[in-house]
Amino acid sequence: MxxxxxxxxxxxxxxxxxxxxxxxxxxxxxxxxxxxxxxxxxxxxxxxxxxxxxxxxxxxxxxxxxxxxxxxxxxxxxxxxxxxxxxxxxxxxxxxxxxxxxxxxxxxxxxxxxxxxxxxxxxxxxxxxxxxxxxxxxxxxxxxxxxxxxxxxxxxxxxxxxxxxxxxxxxxxxxxxxxxxxxxxxxxxxxxxxxxxxxxxxxxxxxxxxxxxxxxxxxxxxxxxxxxxxxxxxxxxxxxxxxxxxxxxxxxxxxxxxxxxFSILEIPSTKFSELRDEIVTTDSPDTVAQASLTYFKSVTVLIDDLRKYLRSNRDNHSIYSERYARKIDRLPILNVDEDLLTWGSKVAETLRGVALAKRAAGVRTGVRNAGVYGNYSYSYDGNNYYGVRSNSSVRFQNRTEEQAQATGVRFNSWKEIEDSTAEIRREMTKRYQIEF
Structure with a gap:
């Protein structure tokens, strides 16, 4: 390659x-x-x-x-x-x-x-x-x-x-x-x-x-x-x-x-290839600054990649959200600023939450639809019949309601990611006097 x-x-x-x-x-x-x-x-x-x-x-x-x-x-x-x-x-x-x-x-x-x-x-x-x-x-x-x-x-x-x-x-x-x-x-x-x-x-x-x-x-x-x-x-x-x-x-x-x-199937860790004995013990300010900058750019590349994907696939994201969270977990962390690592961990945790909300919506939809029988439901007022409703519309409504809830979680989660990214970028730029 x-x-x-x-x-x-x-x-x-x-x-x-x-x-x-x-x-x-x-x-x-x-x-x-x-x-x-x-x-x-x-x-x-x-x-x-x-x-x-x-x-x-x-x-x-x-x-x-x-x-x-x-x-x-x-x-x-x-x-x-x-x-x-x-x-x-x-x-x-x-x-x-x-x-x-x-x-x-x-x-x-x-x-x-x-x-x-x-x-x-x-x-x-x-x-x-x-x-x-x-x-x-x-x-x-x-x-x-x-x-x-x-x-x-x-x-x-x-x-x-x-x-x-x-x-x-x-x-x-x-x-x-x-x-x-x-x-x-x-x-x-x-x-x-x-x-x-x-x-x-x-x-x-x-x-x-x-x-x-x-x-x-x-x-x-x-x-x-x-x-x-x-x-x-x-x-x-x-x-x-x-x-x-x-x-x-x-x-x-x-x-x-x-x-x-290839995020579907990756090597269980991505950190060891960054190692050299002479680097392992180095923790000078310049080394920390460069390692932190690399880490920050790595996480933002993944965030941008996933954001681009979600623009056209809003209801189809749980697997990639989980895999990208794992990518963040496996980034090289040697000499990286502790506050930056905390931010990266929270981003990964948020992405997992987005994936979980999406899967949970599917489970809840299945449970609700399991209680819908036959093709039609009929309504009566006392002895007077007054309506019939296709149960396919009920199932569709169930799915729409559950997906709307998952969408709300995704919207709020991405706002948290964007706000925290802007905040940590300002802090790291100020701390190390290089542009993050």
Missing amino acids: HASTLARKEGWLKKHEAAYVERPIYLPPEAAKIVVAAQLNFADSLDQNWELAVMDMQDPIPMRSIARAEGGYVDSINGLHAAWAPSDAYFVRLSTSVMGVMHPANRQAVSRWADFGRKNTNLVISSYLNQATKVVRANGPQIAMAIDLKDIVLPHKREEYLKHSKVFNGNEQSAERLAEFLDGIQGATFSVEAGSQAAGELRIDFTSDTALLSQSAKPMVLEIVDELGIHLDDLEKWKVELKGKSIILSGTLSSDGMRRV
Whole structure:
């Protein structure tokens, strides 16, 4: 990635080594190859049950440096040098040149992971994920993110989607044909090739031929992506191709689009690549000022990116709000002003609150609609019948009321973020006499 024309033109390597600011994806410059894995819960806003990373390090980093900068401590787990971090991650030296990171920081899980690595000689991942590793090539895409989706479809969720889909307009005949097709989804692979610009490809694989989607493939993909809460503006401009049992979308990928899509699955920490032994113990005023400025710009880049996204996707933000809150939690904090760190933590907490309000609105809507039976409700005055009302309008009203409440939370929360950002910017500029 760092050798690509795009990376050289935009100075990605320099940004990676010096700051988080504006870089579209986190890649530690010391690592030659990286594998990140996670278990995503599709029934709960793509929440991660666990995540880990393994990195082939060209320039190994001492565990003591990681522990010192993270504010954690050095540990020894099952014979391996390790460092615990308060960001709820464990760093482990798996071999001289290989480092692992696991989140959450479950010490027993780390120990058993180490045992598994020592004893295992076979590849223990699904065939779909194994095949996806072949996407990354020396002369092809440098990054691939694959999600195993076999047996992921819940029948009642699929029926609900087909019934309310704007693409298929509730057509029962189409729904019957599509149900079996959707149940056969195998996985999705998102790849990026950085040349003079970033080229992206989203490939979705099924067990059946995609020919029946000749007119509706792209609208269906966009609709389902939106349903999941991971809307990506770039996808709307991409071309679509039906190739055998696969739907393939491809096109250029913007920096903020890359930052957004890879926020779904990232390395459990972004701090350690900033470390050098000679920097760890430095806390001069100039060092603190520059580290604080970098931190402030990093948080504001994420705020601006999310604000831009919300302008066109106001009702589709819970996942990215949570992921960006986590990005803030994982920013390098070495030598950063304590007041600035407090502000960053509050911004992350506020973003989580926005996401929680959005999810809670959906839950409350479901509860209220569960009490609405049939297609119509009838009203009587004594013995005199006087009205009938479609229950679809009741359900719509329930959703509108709950979403309005979530919108109010989002509006107030963003005002708090903007006010606190302006305040901390004035304070830091005054304190360090440099422009924040």
